[in-house]
Amino acid sequence: MKLLSRLYMVLIFVFLYAPLLIMVLFSFNEANSLSNFTGFSLRWYEELFQSEEVLDVLSNTLILALLSAAIATVVGTAAAVGIEKMRTRWLKTAVNTVSNMPMMNPDIVTGISMALLFAFAMKLFHMESIFGFWTVLIAHVTFNLPYVILSVVPKIRQMDRFLPEAALDLGCTPMQSFFKVELPAILPGVLSGFVMALTLSLDDFVISYFNTDGDFQTLPIYIFGMTKRTVTPDIYSLSTLLFAGVLLLLILSNLMQSHAERKEQRIAAAKRRARSGRRG
């Protein structure tokens, strides 16, 4: 039984990873082929970095991801603080339901609903086109927001709720109390929300696709364009790089989290020691 279950797990993992391994392998292919591996070379990576279009797309994607994640983190963190404090029950539920909608709705519906809004605005103000960087940015912030809120809210609940009150009683202004007391306490949640938003934004294709014009391209959109033509291995080297980037972010956020956990444990242990020391 044990052997059988091991075998089953191995099989599923092979199924999950085979296509990825093939992709990484063929990104190093010498020949211009995605089915015959002739030898190892970095040729496709070199070609990638010589293409101005690719570098352009790469910088578009990074700027978009950083900016949308930053905006979503600021707005989302503030929202989480506010929502947690709301007394009116129905309002709280309503805000939560609405902000979770982009998570529940299929991407295509979120993308299209925003495209319709922008199309209508365009018609209303008789504009040539508003599709491009700004519309994609707005779309990305919108679908990033619920994930930031979701990762900040638990941290607010975990925080000692008397901390901000104590800060206020000791003469902090509400702003000071937020930045000096609360923010440090919820920072792990804020940071993991930021990383989450970053990865989602880097990865998104569907929503960006419907909210951009031909001029502003992100990596997934560029890849989509590539798969419509005859494909050369450079698409694989590009995605291998993208994957490596996301992987790095994930490892970083994991390390950050376990670091924070360890720190909390150390503090708790120190508190316990101090208490027992006083007693003894």
Added chain:
Amino acid sequence: MGRVILKEKMNKKRSFLRTAAAYPHMVWSVLFIVAPLIFVLYYALTEEDASGNFYFSFANITALAGESYLPVFFRSICFAVVATAICLVLAYPLAYFLSKCKVSSQRMLIMLVMLPMWMNLLIRTYSWMNILETNGLINNLLTTIGLPNAKLLGNGAAVVLGMVYNFLPYMIMPIYTVMSKIDSRYLEAAADLGCNGPQTMLRVILPLSASGIISGITMVFVPSVSTFYISQKMGNGRFEMIGDTIERQFMSNYDYHMGATLSLVLMVLIIICLAVMNRFGDEDGGVLV
């Protein structure tokens, strides 16, 4: 007394300030979540005349029942149901075995399950095309050992395979989350009370993991039924799904009104699916992130 009143006033002011922190988000949500959804409804219920003015019409809605859309809906739902069922069958034992692993290795294994999802969906699908196509890896292998080539791409099975591959982790995660929380004492109690292995599975583990199954089903069904890339690529464009139709209306026909109507259908479909699923399971199914 006066001091208490003063303090209460200050508290009120403070809590007002704090709720105000949510205002930018609320404005944003109304502008970019609620308004767009209203526009979906608005576009679905209107048509455009020659001079570009909108007028109300049910033409789009009635067109849905026509021959060009009904088969598409039927096909989408069928593919999504089949893919979801296969995912469930594959994921359930895996989640069970995972929850039985050593706790220290579980975290690592779960990371391994989630990792492929961070590869872009387009690429994951494309790499399957590479494996399956006429002169792809499998057919190359077949040629080398002297077997005839097989046509593996461009059929329904390939589309389902694409869905299963891309969305399997969404099924594994919630089921695993619920299973790892099942108290092992329940299983011992079941054994003590005379249950054998299959009986424990059926009467104890299955009911206790139902909420995970429910959220797994929704998390696989929703992206499967609304996909447009997988069906195009793995099915060689022979199996049009709702997503494909919506994409075509927006990107090549420029019929925003019909596109909006189809999106509305998709939304209603998914709301129905969620409502049905919610009747079966309780809320804390297990959250992926």
